[in-house]
Amino acid sequence: ATATANELITVTAVDDPIVAINDGLITVDGINGALEFINVLDNDSLYGLPINSSDVVISYPTSPYFEFNSDGTVNVKPNTPGGNYAFTYQVCEKANPSNCGSAILNVFVEVPAIAIIKTATFNDIDNSGFANAGETITYNFKVTNTGNVPLSGIMITDLLPGIVVSGQPISLAVNESDEHTFSAVYTILQSDINNKSVTNQAIVKGSSSAKGVVVEDKSDYLNNLEDNPTVTALEGCLIKVFNAVSPNGDGDNDKFYIRGIECYPDNTVEIYNRWGVLVFEKDHYDNISNTFKGISEGRTTIKTSEGLPVGTYFYILKYKDSDAKQHESSGYLYLSN
Template structure:
């Protein structure tokens, strides 16, 4: 098994595997200059101790191999060694005889049907290197064009996405989707993303520890203002390399967090903009100033009712769906108790009642006095 130097539970390039070699003289004559060759791990003419073996004697050697990123991508190391020795010269064999044998691993767990079994090298030493493909996405609020304490329809939130490869393998088919209406779907193709920065390959892949940055904008709607916040999460997805365990590669994903690569909390922007505030004076004299009874925030709650009463408690104006434009009080009555509805109401103080259903489907109300000047 790999030596997990950093203790994270997964092998990484730069960590090591320790190989122990044992060579036994199974013949009936002494072997000299016994050595080992293993091309995969770079062992050439490695001498064992002792290097001369009498019949039945065993020699040993140990080598530390440094894992490469290619090994990690493959998800496994297959290798075999060649043990070699020479018999001493004799009258009949003055040069001696070279004997050799290919290694076998008695602890090799792979058998036919096992994902790590390689029929081309059934006796290979097998070191599984479990892949750990991981992706992380952070979706931050980079800027807000308006005032969060007085947000308006049309204000823009600028989001910054940071997609990072935090695993131990290269990721391919990297993609980011965002369900927020009107928000561009991020892509890892620089040809399609003019504002991208970072180390991009242009092929939808992320190398180890690479980051990909992207900005996208979202425009505030009436519904957002009514809710008092904008809540959203993006999704990053990718595929790890094919391995014996995952022949097609392991699919990984991550929901965005507002600040941390390891978190999964939605990105939230709290805004104020739907406070119902009635302006308590109007003067509909045609100067385009205070010509209507203005109720800030009422457009956020289309399910509303506005009533206005005169000093004697007689209703002089009533409407549903007040909107500050086409459906608004401009000093003229529509109350049935008024004799001449088309005539402007007299200057004076009136009483209003505003009722509306909020974003939580709860009925709210406010009331107060309104001064009307018809001069």
């Protein structure tokens, strides 16, 4: 009777074996990893009932990126390469080792990534060929989804004080680029011209549509893989004297223009008439408020604030550069109406 009962149980086991069901496709975060993102036994059964992991032995393939636990849970390690993974596991009943089933765990490892390239265009508004304070730099941005999942909420920031960034948040599909949504404008300061360049870097951020993982990238001026700031060279400190002055208010040569003198505030301009009499003298000549417009001015000039007669004058320009080295140049100045 006992033997018959045992036979019956064996027959029952064959009729209700372990049923292992495939798992997935499950998306996991390959950047940060995840602990126990699935229990492969949850949808499996033993004799028609949920499996208690202590009743079975699970065997898995090996993987450098995944950890398979004896209770059926699975971990994915941080920095796991993106892509699809398939693992066949086998589950066998401890009490009856020939009672086994197998199924496949399918995992998609998402690795969101983003890259930004920032390029600069100097806008020489007065077409002088040189940078002047108040002129601008326009920045263009190319943003690319370099990861393996769609990204949304993509925005850029730029820490350069005074820069104005425009563009609303965007989404990008895998491998998609956008180079029209975002732009920025920066107004050049005299200090930038003195520094001979403007250097800045933007940061782009976006989040994966599936897992909400936020990724960011610092801009490069050339390619997606590097993080070199964008440097805009500004040439505006080369002195050139424009020695024709016609202060008639027509907007042409109305003042004695010394291009680049703004870079060297430690300067003096002296103007002499043909008899060698000092008729104009200014420190900190700047082409704007401290400038010669055909009016006699200065500490030692006899008649101040008086219009000077047309004719040939002589100027002496002295300035110190950023290394405190003294420079001097002189020449004729032609004053007309």
